Amino acid sequence: MIELTQQPIDFSTLTESVRSDQAGAVVLFLGTVREFTGVARTSWLEYEAFPEMATAAMQRLEAEVRQRFNVVEVAISHRYGRLELGDIAVAAAVSSPHRAQAFEAGRWLIDTLKESVPIWKKEHYADGATEWLHPEPVMGSRPEAAIPVASTFMSESSPEIVPEA
């Protein structure tokens, strides 16, 4: 189940959708809007999506997680638009026969989603400032082969983005 939505995410239905008699383990991850990042206080967040590509990218992610891990079912929902503190921005659930696989697949799924799905967030701070966020540095499992074209592109093309004099 893949969903890109402007409505609140129903993580309960999403989690039910991956439960199976063939799975002994389900792992659900929720990404929620946090009030503080260091000393900066967030008031609300604006998520912008490139909807067609984001949906296609999430479908590719689902196919790849099935290929890489022993998973029974996969579900991903990402919200965009205006989100308030505590709102769920993303929900990703996997089921697997055993728990080690479920944790590994769930972790890989959210890490890779955050690197590859074309969605951007803009902080609206309590002091009135705004800022488009830069991607987080990736900790843990790095999806070497997940978006090979993008990775190749990002390293090869750096010289090209200097504007012509």
Next chain:
Amino acid sequence: MIELTQQPIDFSTLTESVRSDQAGAVVLFLGTVREFTGVARTSWLEYEAFPEMATAAMQRLEAEVRQRFNVVEVAISHRYGRLELGDIAVAAAVSSPHRAQAFEAGRWLIDTLKESVPIWKKEHYADGATEWLHPEPVMGSRPEAAIPVASTFMSESSPEIVPEA
């Protein structure tokens, strides 16, 4: 939130209980009754608990996960009695500022719970056979210091359990 119950586990309420504006990440683990383990087909499972100690052990686990990891909230619910295929036997949820911590804390929590909380399951196979299950070998993070008394006990006491001639 710690719960030991004979009723179906409401993972949705449990997950809601750990959500917080201070957390950017929630990880929920569900252990469910799987139909096949290798070729053996399970018909249903019987979970037996030592309720007073199981509740106390889960409360100690909550305190220890808070001490070891940067978590905001923790919730654990374990069911006992007769469970059918697909039923949720255990739900464990943690929230944390960042996702790496949430995954690590969630994984440690369920691994340690399975090693230390006095609950036992008896398989009732489709062919009519029954079997008390032995604990699974632990993969991944081993909670060296989680139940030091038990660990010490288990290694030191082995000679003692041979019945007297």
Next chain:
Amino acid sequence: MKLSVLLFAAAREIAGCESVELELPAAATVAQLRVALLHTFPTLAARTGILLCAVNNVYASDDRVLQASDVVACFPPVSGG
């Protein structure tokens, strides 16, 4: 002293009862309780493998000294989750 020992799971089934009353010397240890238990139910060790002991809801080592007021339980390694 008399101590009642709670039994669970395979230990309970093999013993055929949920608890057993054992007569132990004063200040007996968990090791002595274990010997008395296996004396009462000789098949217990062979059938369940290792037996864990808990005193007042905490795992107890063999050198733990028991009191008449302790709540003692013996059971196989746990397999919940």
Next chain:
Amino acid sequence: MKLSVLLFAAAREIAGCESVELELPAAATVAQLRVALLHTFPTLAARTGILLCAVNNVYASDDRVLQASDVVACFPPVSGG
């Protein structure tokens, strides 16, 4: 050939529009599109840092040859989740 390029997030805000039409030679590459885009919006590179390009909903490398029917998008590194 004329190609319409979709812009998102900071790239959209700095350019001040959701898409821009660029005139490119036939069989132009993504690299050439990038040069034309930065020529039209010189502040784009300095303000957004690296720009990613996607063709038909897939990330594209600089040597990718473009067709008039391609759906092309340029945007900063993603930050969803």
